[in-house]
């Protein structure tokens with residue numbers, strides 16, 4: 001993916017600025033930067049992250065993505081996710097709904113489980129195309145490890161700022177326990193209808209997402225706004241966001257915000273769009289509930305919310321499987337299937 005050759009993101013479309021957080025300062029526990037991260041996490045739940053040190057791994061992942069998506073469809077389909085709520089593997093374009101009417105998505109993607117990357121060369125969760133296997137050691141594993149380092153650092157900072165005892169959030173995300181954590185390579189083909197949703201409106205299912213894209217198309221629905229706004233890609237800046245699990249653990253203090261993907265705007269329209277995400281998600285057995293016992297700050301937040309709002313009664317595994325499964329067009333019965341795929345946006349976190 002040559003990073004240089006893209007036409008500019010337009011300056012005449014509604015765009016929402018995000019705070020830029022400096023990962024080096026966060027690592028150094030700079031108090032001012034931690035406050036800005038806190039502001040980003042509590043107000044919108046999205047921010048840019050610079051100086052994250054992942055660019056080299058990201059570039060290699062994009063090259064791998066192009067090779068994988070160029071494989072014949074029948075080869076990719078051997079590694080399909082299936083309809084049972086498993087995320088790992090390949091998802092063909094059109095396999096997911098983007099809304100309650102059952103309109104289909106336009107992206108294809110491949111998800112590689114963090115458990116398979118960390119167990120490599122053993123298989124933990126599932127098999128992948130040979131093209132991926134051949135670059136697991138050189139490309140996928142380094143990207144996964146780097147992403148885990150970044151997300152775990154951010155988690156530690158949120159942990160302390162939430163008033164949780166040291167290590168509380170990390171214990172829900174141990175490398176050893178199987179989880180839904182995964183790397184996702186996404187391709188959206190050139191599409192002329194700029195309103196056609198590539199990925200429908202959603203909140204992320206897990207804890208933290210570490211996203212890399214080159215072209216516009218990502219949009220956020222800012223609280224209080226009347227319409228969608230683009231997030232402009234900035235070279236070498238990742239886009240990070242909070243998912244449902246962290247919104248729930250924090251009793252709604254941290255925000256899991258709605259977002260979606262449409263084709264790139266302006267001069268970028270008509271181009272193929274690639275993106276790459278690492279999703280950190282809690283260990284499968286983690287119960288998704290506000291950590292009121294561990295933090296007076298979280299307890300206070302929950303006291304001012306409707307009773308039971310953050311008691312999902314669901315493990316991370318159940319939450320995640322339910323959402324994946326009910327997005328699948330093959331499982332669709334009607335609008336109720338889409339509603340069953342919803343996360344915290346439905347409980348208005």
Ligand SMILES: O=C(O)CCC(=O)C(=O)O
Nearest residue numbers: 186204213218261275277
């Ligand atoms: O491609 C993007 O910019 C965002 C992807 C996304 O939101 C997701 O996969 O959950």
Ligand SMILES: [Fe+2]
Nearest residue numbers: 202203204259
């Ligand atoms: Fe997302």
